Amino acid sequence: MxxxxxxxxxxxxxxxxxxxxxxxxxxxxxxxxxxxxxxxxxxxxxxxxxxxxxxxxxxxxxxxxxxxxxxxxxxxxxxxxxxxxxxxxxxxxxxxxxxxxxxxxxxxxxxxxxxxxxxxxxxxxxxxxxxxxxxxxxxxxxxxxxxxxxxxxxxxxxxxxxxxxxxxxxxxxxxxxxxxxxxxxxxxxxxxxxxxxxxxxxxxxxxxxxxxxxxxxxxxxxxxRVGGERLRVVVRERSELPGAISALAPIAPEEPDVDTATGEVSIELRNGVESLAQAAEALRGAGVEPDEFGLYRPSLDDVFLSLIGDRTVTEQSALGKART
Amino acid sequence: MIELMNDSRALLGRHIRHLVRMPEKLISMTVMPVAYVAVFGVLFGSAISLPGAEYHDYLMAGIFAQTMLMNVSGTGLGVADDLNNGLVDRFRSLPITSTPVMIARTTSNVLLTVLSSIAMSVVGFAIGWRTEAGPLSVLGGFGLLLLLGIGMAWLGAWLGLVLRSPEVINPVTFMVIMPLTFLSNAFIPLNGLPSWLRTICQWNPLSVVVAACRKLFGNDIATSQAGALVVRNPEPRALLLTVALSAIMAPLAVRAYRKAAAG
Structure with missing residues (x-):
């Protein structure tokens, strides 16, 4: 039409x-x-x-x-x-x-x-x-x-x-x-x-x-455009963070995203469930018992924030949603 | 043209509903002038003596004219109200022009002052006001007042659209109305004034309109008009002035509306 x-x-x-x-x-x-x-x-x-x-x-x-x-x-x-x-x-x-x-x-x-x-x-x-x-x-x-x-x-x-x-x-x-x-x-x-x-x-x-x-x-x-599905892992103890990073790094196509303040590591998942299983295996091998372990799909929030960036931090709160 | 009339009528219906639903506005617009007639007519009437005439006869044309001037603030505030509540956007997104929106607004305000004038006539009659001219002439006098009201409503619409906020509209319209009313022959015969002040008052366009009305009502007192160049033979000039006011202000107001709405 x-x-x-x-x-x-x-x-x-x-x-x-x-x-x-x-x-x-x-x-x-x-x-x-x-x-x-x-x-x-x-x-x-x-x-x-x-x-x-x-x-x-x-x-x-x-x-x-x-x-x-x-x-x-x-x-x-x-x-x-x-x-x-x-x-x-x-x-x-x-x-x-x-x-x-x-x-x-x-x-x-x-x-x-x-x-x-x-x-x-x-x-x-x-x-x-x-x-x-x-x-x-x-x-x-x-x-x-x-x-x-x-x-x-x-x-x-x-x-x-x-x-x-x-x-x-x-x-x-x-x-x-x-x-x-x-x-x-x-x-x-x-x-x-x-x-x-x-x-x-x-x-x-x-x-x-x-x-x-x-x-x-x-x-x-x-x-x-801001990336595909991601795996998000939050460790229980800050001290487990290096272990988690080195366990997940081989599976990730790129460097894992790390937030030391929250003890959060996230990686892109290229092969869906396959990578998910690998990640679980790797974490168990490294002796890391995560608090959270889950799939995460980017939302339009991520698109928005990646485009507009930190310039609009004040507006961010108006969006009613914080970045995870 | 038919469309313009239909649109104006539909929009006028809206204003009339408002009037009916806000009796306090209707009451204040009626009680105030009626009180003026009673207070001025009786109080001032006993203080001001006119040779060979009654003050309340002299007063009525002036007090009608003052009521017509109230169209300035009424329309100005109404227009600003619409501008500030988003209705303008609604109207602008409809397949109508700006003209019927403005016509409906000014007409509703003029209607309101017509209602007050009717109430004032009744009270005026009660305190002794009588017209002393033929019915056509009297009707002509009221017609002239109506034209004045329409012109003032357009002036108010334009002011409201340009000034936009009620906090500004109120003092500005006050500053327009006050000198027009009090530096005129509306309430006082001009003979007693010092000559410089009398000249100012005589050149006040409102004096011309009031003088014309008085003449048409048969309430003109020969003595009080003597020697006044501007107010001699005032009817054609008053007609010209009031029509010109509308002719100038209406297009300006419609244009200001278009601009205010597009801004």
Missing amino acids: DNVIQAEGLRKNYGDRLAVRSVDLSVPGGSVLGVLGPNGAGKTTLVRMLATLLDVDGGHAEVAGYDVTRHPRKVRERIGLTGQYAAVDSRLTARENLRLIGRLHHLDRFAAERRGEELLRRFDLLDAADRYVGTYSGGMRRRVDLAASLIGEPMVLFLDEPTTGLDPASRQVLWDSITEQVEAGTSVLLTTQYLEEADRLADRVVVIDEGSVAAEGKPAELKS
């Missing part, structure tokens, strides 16, 4: 500062692109340009087959946008919010009403539909917001950090709704700081850092 988002050399500057330097990206129809990056990497700016909210300073982009600069109106008829905070009117009820957005999508009164009811049911909001959105919990508001962005039956859905600040249960609910929407054929561009979210939802991932694309690929490809 053709690309529903196609951007080339997209650029945005605020005064002297280049918020987005030169970004190329493409999203094939029916797929989900995850845009990952630390705070201030330019993710939101990128989304706002693609969604016609911001003027483009350089390069060009087509969304749903139309140029965002020349035909913003055509683009808007075909997109939905859910931003970082729920952009719904808190002094209206959910039902009224959806009806209003439906009318502004130029549905007639009945069509707007019908579409609103449909979405209220789908997002499990019927019971609360006549309460002011201001009284809703964060998760419910986000659901109203997502429902609002689906009223125009968009071809492309932009989700700018859709689950930031939500509790795990609400996040799960939102993920399920997004998955459902993708299965129905909507293409999605999703920005997130949660690597787990990208891993879970995205077919392809683009890592953005300082306004440029730092890496791109399927989650699995990106993970294999």
